[in-house]
Amino acid sequence: MFNSRNPACRYPTGAVADCLPVHFKIDMPRDLHCSAARLLVRSDSTGEVQTLEMFWCGMNGDNHEWWECHFAAQTPDLYFYHFEVTTWRGVLNLHKGFGGEGTVMGSDTQEWQLTVYDRSFHTPEWPVGGVMYQIFPDRFFASGSPKKEVLEDRRLHADWTEQPEWKPNKKGEVTNSDYFGGDLPGIAEKLDYLQSLGVTCLYLNPIFEAHANHRYNTANYEKIDPLLGTEEDFRTLCSEAEKRGIRLLLDGVFSHTGSDSIYFNREGRYDTAGAYNSQESPYYPWYAFRRWPDDYACWWNFQTLPEVTETNPAYNAYINGKGGIVRRWLEAGASGWRLDVADELPDAFLDALRTAVKTEKPDALVLGEVWEDASTKSAYGKRRRYLLGGQLDSVMNYPFREAVLGFVRGEDPAQMMEMILNLLENYPPQVIRLLMNHIGTHDTERALTVLAGEPAEEHDRPWQAEATLTEEQRRLGVQRLKLASLMQFTLPGIPCIYYGDEAGMEGYKDPFNRGTYPWGRENAELLAWYRQLGKLRAVLSCLKEGRFTPLNADDHTIAYVREDSVDAVLVALNAGENPRTLYLPDEWRTAQPVFGEAPDRNCGLTLPPCSGAALVLQKHPSPSGPFPLGKPETPEEAVESIKDKIIENIERNPKIKNELLDFLKNI
Known part of the structure; x- marks a missing residue:
């Protein structure tokens, strides 16, 4: 009857700018004898419900009929909607089911979400496609x-x-x-x-x-x-x-400082009088003391991390004012800020921070740490408005991480695809193109460990400290990481590599996920793979803001297309232990494989176990000729390539060549 992701039912789909009319259509079976239909839209900020009468607008075949209406939100907000239809069976409520489809079955009363953002909302261009x-x-x-x-x-x-x-010290403390x-x-x-x-x-x-x-x-x-x-x-x-x-x-850490700081100075390291040392300190109003000096609000009860009152005028001016911290380091060369624990920063502070950033450097990026769907995030009893146009440009994409790693580890592909599609439906397009798509950070286990190791919750810290992947686990982990990274690099947004993942680093949570980069001991196979992925990002236009169209999500397999007016890429992934053959639309018969093999003459694409494929179509001839990306180098090919480059550079520089010849003669 309705699908929020189908433009025939809702146009435009996804998040929309304020004042833009959205066209709704429902498809009613004639045997229900529908005599009236209504769209009910609830504003999240006010709770007000608007009831819009829908009008009969024609037949859809012999047995179905269309009912339609328009809705235009005048202010940025979240809106939640469902439908009521009057039939011979009485009034039926049409609510959201799996995949965005409407259902009148069961007791599920989930509503569809319509995100309406400020029409003046713009995000930087420079990160797109990178x-x-x-x-x-x-x-x-x-x-x-x-x-x-x-x-x-x-x-x-x-x-x-x-x-x-x-390990904790003699006092039981981990001092880092x-x-x-x-x-x-x-x-x-x-x-x-x-x-x-x-x-x-x-x-x-x-x-x-x-x-x-x-x-x-x-x-x-x-x-x-x-x-x-x-x-x-x-x-x-x-x-x-x-x-x-x-x-x-x-990285902007603005919700708290250290107790060992010039501002608080609990440890007495600094000559200045901090808030802990004197109530006359200029920093004293920054902090919330219940009983000075030892009883104060601190981040997650860590006494070494006293919380600041971000709305204090002096603190806000110090961070966001003219000549403040935010603007100072942008002037020094930074191109943006990632905000630690963004959900713990008040709206007024975030508003001021965005103003400071965009005043100093209009194309600077403001990225927030939010672990959930940032469009519906609530904190401290209040719905947050991060993505409506006045605060964040985008966020760290933890839900995509859950979907990517979950799929590769064998979870239901349909559920993992649903997590992806929900975000794409809820987030504004200018946010989506800048999503920080990571599969590991300093706060999570290494991706290789998650994909091939034993679950962390089953073991204590001493075990985690000693644990390394077996040779068999590591082989499996590398295969799975290649699959996960191919997905990561081709989903909407920007892939983010956590240093060393490309080299094959492993480890459980802090500090085991924060080891040193293994210079000279990298996994050559993974490194070549990641370099090839980087080339793919550089040459494909559709990976910047191209449409995302799911093709398949079942039986350990996911397939989708990214497409724009210049080119398109079809990505197919098999996380299972058996080969899978997918039959593709005919236009992909002549596509160029950049990962995996080409389709056969019947347009069947065979995926070996735990493998992926990427096929590219160019819609317009490239000035540089055919698609400039070959098959990934094997480690042996990579070594030979390096040798060739060394020889080529020696031949181009007679001085180096003569010095090398003299050296060889002497030995």
Whole structure:
């Protein structure tokens, strides 16, 4: 009778701008003798329900008839709707069922959602179609610059390959005070490597002065942590990255500070009087003391993380005002902010932060950490309005992570596809194109471990610390990770690689998922695969904002198409243990395979167990000729390619060639 994802029933589908009319049509069987139909729309913010009479508008074949109406929301909001129809059986309620379809069966009273956003809502262009890469700065690469003078009470590991400390000290505390020395100059040294992966945006976990290796306990927002480098190092990193088409996204931790900070100063490290030291401190009004100085509000009851009152005028001005923290670091070279625990930041603070960001740099990105469907997220008893146009540009996409990893591990493909389609229906298109699609972060187990290891909840921390994948598990994990990453790189949004996933890193949650990057010990097969995925993102127009059309979701298999006016890609994935053959529409008969094999003459695509395929169609001839992406290199081919490049460079440079010949003669 109705399907919210079918343009014949609802046009346009998905989220819409305010004041844009939405056309609703329901298809009623004639044998119900429908005499009236109504659309009931409820505003989420006011609770007001509008009843719109629907009109008979013609036959759909001999046995069905159409009823229709229009609805236009005048203000950005969430709206929830269902239908009432008067029939010979009485008044029937048409509610949302699986897949967006309408149902009058059972007791399910779920309503459809219509997200209406501000028509002036715009998001940056530069991230669209790119690749993000998340770096935990202490663990990526150490430049070798001297560190002794900035260690103080920090312990620097002697061996880069050691495991991070995880055991409590004698007081039963986990201090996170062990470091490996990764720094900003080290990241700058590896920019060519990041460019080889197709990276266009670097997301850095916190880099400001703090007294734990994760740096989520900020000590001074105005200063780069000395173990990471200086402000000059940061500016150089931004400048060098930009030369390679890479922008930087900073982590903004604004819901709390560290107790060991110039603002609170509980540990007495700083000469300034913090809120803990004096009620006359300029920082005292930032915090909520129940009884000064030891009883105060803190983040998730961690005494080392005192919460700030974000709406305090002085704090808000310090972060969001002219010359404040947000604008200062954008001026220094950053291209946006990722907001830690965005659901714990008040609306007024988020409004002010967006204004500050867009005033300083209109194309800067504001990305929020939200673990659920951000369009319906409630926090502190209030529905949040992150995505309606005045706050976030987009969010970290944890629901997609659940869908991707769930599918690859054998969960119901139809349910996993439904999770994807629900978000695509609920989010504004300008949010969708910037979704941070990750399959692992510093807060989750490594993707390889999730896909092939034993569930973390079945084992204690000592077991997790010692656990590594067996050779058989690792082979399976690599296969599954290739499948998951192919899906990750081709869904709407922007894929984000958690540093080292492309190298085959494994590990359970913090700190086991925060090991050091294994330079020189990478999994060559995975690395070649990720580089090929990066090339795919770079050359396909449809992966920027192309339509998403599901083709199949059953029996361990998912298939879908991304398409725009320039090109199209069909992605087919088999997570099962047996081969599957999918029969494709005829137009894909001549498609070029970039992953997997080409369809046979009957347009059947055979997928081996735990494998995927990507087929590309070009709608218009490319000026550069055929689609510029070959099959992925094997590790052996990659080595030969490197050899060829070395020889080619030697031949081009006579001086190097002569020096090499002299060297060979001497030995």
